[in-house]
Amino acid sequence: MSVKYIPVQWVPTKYVYDAVLLVCVAVYILVFLRLGTPAADFTRPVDGAILRMRAFGTCAFLMLTLILCIGPLAQLDRRFLPLLYNRRHFGVLTALVALTHAVYVLNWYYAFSPTPPLEALFYSNTSFGQFLGFPFEAFGIFALVVLGILAATSHDFWLAFLSAPVWKRLHLLIYPAYLAVVAHILLGYLQDTKNPTFALIAGAGALGVAGLHLAAWARRPEKQASQEDWVEVPHWREIADGRARIVSLGGDERAAVFRGGQKLSAVSNACAHQNGPLGEGRIIDGCITCPWHGFQYRPGDGCSPPPFTEKIPTYRLKLDGERLFIDRNGYPPGTAVEPLAIPEGALR
């Protein structure tokens, strides 16, 4: 929040989060290597290098699967929100694990010919015209490049420099990358292995990601079909004190209607930092607090408290009898709007 950049903004919870991550990855790799040999396909010799590349490859897939589950899980159940807070470190670690997998592959399958390994990787299979036998390595390369870009642009500087919408668009590449990883596994390892364990885990994980995203899709805020300036806020009486209801204003725009005591205020649902969902946050010390990284804004004008300088758009609200409406034409970021007083007895 408007302070000089440092390499990593460590806080105690991030230390814990990262330590748990590292321990989990180390335990997974060690257990895989320990148990992997007897469980490996006995019709072919599986040596240490192959086992290690499989350990890191499967680990990267499972980590990516978990990362993609966190978003919809947090949408469906607030208890998963803490997992979102440090997801960028999770992503960087995933990219490093995937890179380790790729290095093992290059230094084993492509290392023993006069052709340089990278060239051999591109040359060895060019059957792009067929489904079975498709060069599944291409999917892996694409996913690795995307993971590299996302990890390399995860510092806060990139958010500020690229702007949150551009940064977000860049990071939406995670969806095609995950699909590429699934295709990489299904057309590669799954076609070859006789051991169903990982095939079942991979299928369940990928279907789990698909199911969670469908469930989150079904729980989106209701779309407002009307093109009128004033959009009705449904179920506004059920907004708990300090909490909000997210309203879709059409297109990409969403607002969060917050209740602070007996007053209602509306601001953009997108945090100025990383476009986090402010409406899933709450009012702490009189300020709307983003659930992702704790950025704060005053409900009355959408400004961060000094010395911070972030601003978000604000919206007008009006009561028409029992119904609450929001003006879909937001004010410029940081514009003061008088909070709407709730009449006595209007809340349940």
Added chain:
Amino acid sequence: MPMDILDIAGIYGLLGACVAVVFLLWGIDRVDPNARGAWTFRPLLVPGVVLIWPLVLWRWWRISRGETLGKRHRPPRLAQDYLALALALAIPVLLVAALLARQNGPYERPAVMLEGPAAEQDKSAQ
């Protein structure tokens, strides 16, 4: 053809490295006040600049002209929703297609005893 891809990637990376040197030593102070005097975090930005340097140059140019992106508070929500939906629909299709295409390997096939060359010669002699 693959050599071409590697050559292009090499040239792209080299240009990216040049952009990284200029941007991180000179340009970054002009586009972000929070970067002024902050040096320890800059090495972390090198891979990012090398990978997306055309985007870096575009943003640098826009910021130096004083242009801001108008829809900062409109994240690509719809694009994310549709991408997530497309992912959710594509995964089961891909899974079923891969399982259908999977060929049985030697493990599932019953073993067949092949006749050796000597046995074939005996047959032809008879």
